[in-house]
Every structure is written in structure tokens, then in C-alpha cells.
Amino acid sequence: MFVRSLAALALWISLPVAACAQAPDIIRPEVVATYPHDTNAFTQGLFIHDGQLFESTGQVGQSSLRRVALETGRVEQSVAIAPPIFGEGSARIGDEIFMLSWVSERGFVFDAETFEQVDSFTYPGEGWGLTYDGNHLILSDGTPELRFLDPETMTLSHSINVTLNGRAVRRLNELEWVDGMIWANIWETRSIVRIDPETGIVDAMIDLSALVPPSVAGRRDAVANGIAWNAATGQIYVTGKLWPILYEIRLPDSDPD
Numbered sequence: 555m556f557v558r559s560l561a562a563l564a565l566w567i568s569l570p571v572a573a574c575a576q577a578p579d580i581i582r583p584e585v586v587a588t589y590p591h592d593t594n595a596f597t598q599g600l601f602i603h604d605g606q607l608f609e610s611t612g613q614v615g616q617s618s619l620r621r622v623a624l625e626t627g628r629v630e631q632s633v634a635i636a637p638p639i640f641g642e643g644s645a646r647i648g649d650e651i652f653m654l655s656w657v658s659e660r661g662f663v664f665d666a667e668t669f670e671q672v673d674s675f676t677y678p679g680e681g682w683g684l685t686y687d688g689n690h691l692i693l694s695d696g697t698p699e700l701r702f703l704d705p706e707t708m709t710l711s712h713s714i715n716v717t718l719n720g721r722a723v724r725r726l727n728e729l730e731w732v733d734g735m736i737w738a739n740i741w742e743t744r745s746i747v748r749i750d751p752e753t754g755i756v757d758a759m760i761d762l763s764a765l766v767p768p769s770v771a772g773r774r775d776a777v778a779n780g781i782a783w784n785a786a787t788g789q790i791y792v793t794g795k796l797w798p799i800l801y802e803i804r805l806p807d808s809d810p811d
């Protein structure tokens with residue numbers, strides 16, 4: 555598993571495996587708990603607010619924003635995103651939820667309680683993942699660049715380029731602000747990279763290989779995607795597109811950070 559994960563990551567960041575041997579720590583998370591997850595949810599965004607799980611999903615005609623009961627996986631509230639929009643990442647600021655679309659260069663703002671759309675915004679290029687660091691919305695678009703947007707104006711404040719051992723890391727996908735660092739799924743891998751938000755440098759890779767449910771292991775579209783951090787409790791949750799399971803994980807104590 556170790557070698558396979560390294561090889562998979564090396565493929566996407568164009569690194570020889572040998573170079574990865576000197577890469578940041580590879581961390582295998584411990585599973586704290588498992589919960590049901592909607593196997594029809596093409597997970598593109600995941601976050602926790604006040605102990606409640608929120609999820610945004612993709613695919614044209616199946617895109618949605620939803621509030622989910624963590625314990626049961628039951629969708630308690632949802633709003634459909636109409637075609638031709640392909641839904642992407644989402645993040646909450648105050649009483650509003652911001653959500654991206656893949657290639658429409660348009661995002662949406664929803665009332666977090668009613669899910670009524672209250673605004674929209676535009677941005678150039680693709681939209682993949684979204685998170686909030688307390689000051690800026692952070693947007694990924696499949697490239698090594700993470701954009702920091704002013705949430706008042708949705709204009710670009712600054713950006714960082716994500717690197718591992720000095721090499722660009724492409725396909726940054728779902729994002730989560732976790733205790734001062736940015737965690738990002740890497741599309742079509744089983745790895746999460748942990749990124750310094752100032753420098754873009756990856757200081758650790760979190761290997762989710764052992765968490766891939768057997769029922770989706772052979773599906774290329776059912777990739778690991780979705781990270782949610784409960785800032786109040788420190789709990790971290792991960793899942794994948796179409797996965798039947800959502801995991802609470804913790805990093806082992808051997809983690810130097």
C-alpha cells in the first residue's frame with residue numbers, strides 16, 4: 555500500500571518515486587468512527603458547522619447543496635443545482651454558504667438556514683474546491699495554484715503555488731482549513747496533502763488508501779474527496795465521491811506536528 559500510494563502520487567506530480575522517499579511525512583490516519591454516506595453523492599464539498607455536516611455534490615442534473623445528519627447520513631435539507639451547472643466545492647461564512655461550479659465561471663451564495671439562493675458571483679477559470687480561513691475564501695481549480703479571494707468582493711487577494719519537494723502539485727481538489735493549514739485532496743489519488751498557507755509547501759501527505767471502501771475500489775470516478783474539520787472539537791471527517799462511508803479520522807501521535 556505504501557509503495558502504491560507513493561507511486562500514484564509521484565505520477566501526478568511528475569516525481570520519481572525515489573525523490574518521494576525524501577518527501578514530507580506519509581501519515582496513515584487512524585479511523586475513529588464510521589458513518590453512512592449517500593452512495594449517490596458525487597462529493598465535491600464537505601464542511602462542518604455547529605456539529606452539522608454540509609455537503610455539495612456534482613454531476614450535471616445531480617448537483618446539490620445539502621445538510622446531512624452525521625450519524626445516519628440522512629439528507630435533511632437540500633437544494634438542487636439546475637443544469638447545466640456542475641456543482642463543486644462549498645464553504646460557509648457566517649450565515650451564508652458559498653458554492654462553486656466547475657466550468658461555468660459562476661458561483662452561488664445560499665442562505666445557510668433556508669438554502670435560498672441570495673446572490674451569485676463570477677470568477678475566471680475552473681472551480682474545484684473551496685474553504686475559508688477566517689479571512690479569505692480559498693479556491694482550487696485543478697492547477698497547483700490556490701487563489702485567496704476577498705469574500706466581500708470575490709476579487710483575488712493573492713495566490714500561492716503548492717509544491718512538494720520544490721515541484722508543483724497539480725489536481726488540488728476538495729479543500730479544508732484545518733487548524734492553520736490547508737488540507738487538499740489530490741484528484742484521482744488516495745492522498746491528501748497538507749499545505750502551509752503562507753508558502754504553499756506540502757509538509758505531510760495523508761494516505762487514505764486503507765479507507766477506500768471495497769465496493770468502490772474499482773471505480774475510477776469514486777475517488778477520495780471531501781474533508782471536514784470541526785473547529786470546535788478538532789474532529790476531522792473524510793469521504794469520497796459515491797462512497798458508502800464517511801470516516802472520522804485522527805492523525806497518529808507520531809505526527810511531528
Ligand SMILES: [Ca+2]
Binds near residue numbers: 601730780
Ligand atoms: Ca472541505
